[in-house]
Amino acid sequence: MSRKLVYYLLLFSSLTVAQSNINPDISLIGTFDTYTNFIKDSPDYGKLLFDIPSFELYIEGYLNPYARAAANIAFEEGEFSAEEIYAQILRGLPLDIQIKAGKYLLGFGKLNTVHPHAWPFVNRPLWQQIYFSGEGFNDIGLDVNFILPTSDFYSTLDLGVYTGQSMAMNTAGEDADADEVRGNSLIFVGRLGSFFSFDDFNNLEVGLSSSFGNYAKSSFYIPDSVGFPEQMLKYYYGGFDFKYKYRPDSYTSLVLQGGTVLNYRDVIRGTESEPAVETITTYGAFVYIDYQFFKIFTLGAKYDYTFGIIGDDYSATTLSNDDQNKTSGIEVWFNYFPVEETLAFKLSTQYLYFNFADNISKDGETTVTLQMIFSLGPHKAHQF
């Protein structure tokens, strides 16, 4: 992985130098977590724990008047990875379309394209952990963005096609062999987003998202000896998202944001000797409120709900294939930003509780996290 990473960096930096004598913007976002949990029977119950510090190195800039490129190299849990590397054609194309190509966080919902350090909360929404995996919906492909001819409000349509490696990871974990899990077939992701500005202080964005394709081969779940004819297991995600912000001045703001996903997919059921493909429908949702006051503090709360049990192992009946059991969560936080976004401290408490269909009992889990985030380098203005 490190050799690949060095290759990506060299390739990217040679491209940028070849295109322009002007240096790209380089930023470093570092995150350090200390936390404790109150999980019954956990060996770390009540102990103060420290995560390995992580960082994201952003390199971005204009290639020429028509295109930009960006790379985000992440160091997490002691390993490097290329989280995003892409180029974007911004102008000069017919119908004012923009094209983005490479590896990046996909535009399903509004939150998925926002990097975790920019969230007001610490913990990824539960349904994203189940249906996207822990790293978000991140894949390799290309996307065409259309600006729609609506005169009174801003509306865009994104249509993208991707390799589907994200679905392989969601099915079998980060180290999944995509060929073994799902073969070679594309997935599709789209979002229709509209932004409404009611006045100078109140703004609302809503979006509808969709994704579909094959997430696994049936033979991944069923041993060959059964003789079950191989077929592709399909999935369909539908999503709705919204973000409302009231911002009367730079010292105060109120954000209400949420997102849902409907998961409709083929799953393997039956017995080992008589497996069958069935269709399940599950869903997840989150909503949060975040209140900024005195410019440097925020206070907030999030409610989460999803099918699937957080922390389960990957299998034909768990996580995104689970239509029986549910996880809910509440997270509250208090954040302190002493100087804009250069430094942030987030104190978060999350409580997860579980609902098993077959009366299994699992105690709730409480995690308290103190997160420090620093930002070194030029800061782009914040997207709504």
Added chain:
Amino acid sequence: MKKYIIIFIILICSLQLQSQINVVGTTTTVASLAKIVGGEKVSVDYICRGDQDPHFLEILPSYMMKLRNADIVFKIGMDLEKWLPQLIDGSRNDKLKLIDLSQEISKKEVPTTKTDASQGDVHPYGNPHYWLDPENAKIMAEEIYSAFSSYSSNDDAYFKKNLDEFKKQIDSNMKEWAKKTSSLKQKNIITFHKSWVYFTDRFQLKIVENVEPKPGIPPTPSHDASLIQLIKKDQIKIILMENYYSDSAPNHISEATGISVVKVPINVYGIESVDSYIKLMDYIINQISKNG
């Protein structure tokens, strides 16, 4: 039938001749100057409200819509509008012309050494708040006139007339403004943020300190305490500040020393009654002379 076709063609041509230049100013002051020079030949909009801090603006798609429909966007420049490139990208307006109004400005406080975040929010190209010097407003208006004249050479005389009228208004008001600020000439004042050097140099006021310990860094109790000592020692009369900052620290200093906190808009429409550049300067100077 031929008659109707000819009338139709004449109508279309006259409509084209009468069509306005669609202009966006990054701030209300820029938009106001564009309207003064362009008059009825331009339709003008702005991005940053008069009571908003132009350093920090959230990227709203509604701003992109404004630029999408624009022919020209004027900016202050000098890295003040860091948010503008993303808005221009989002507008997808290939025909949009971007004009930087700082080109002919004699820039102040240009760093001569390497800048970094330890110095606070330092502007690497110099202090961008140059519009607060009325002489610079004339230069900005001239840049705007040049842009309009290039865009619509038929209306050059009209734009020139508006420009000359504006410059005459500035010149005639300068005498009044200088008279009103004469009592504070060479006197020390404190400002909240490092926005005022062009204004104070023009009207010969002296800034000795800022309430922000470094640019963009919120006031601290220890710095407030040192300001209180300075104010008492030098008998400083006013703290001059923008109306979009919190006056909590200045009011605390005022309680301890009796200094006047002069809170003013620094852009047109920073308060409702300030609907032109002349009124903006009138307001600022009247407030200073009243409290100084």
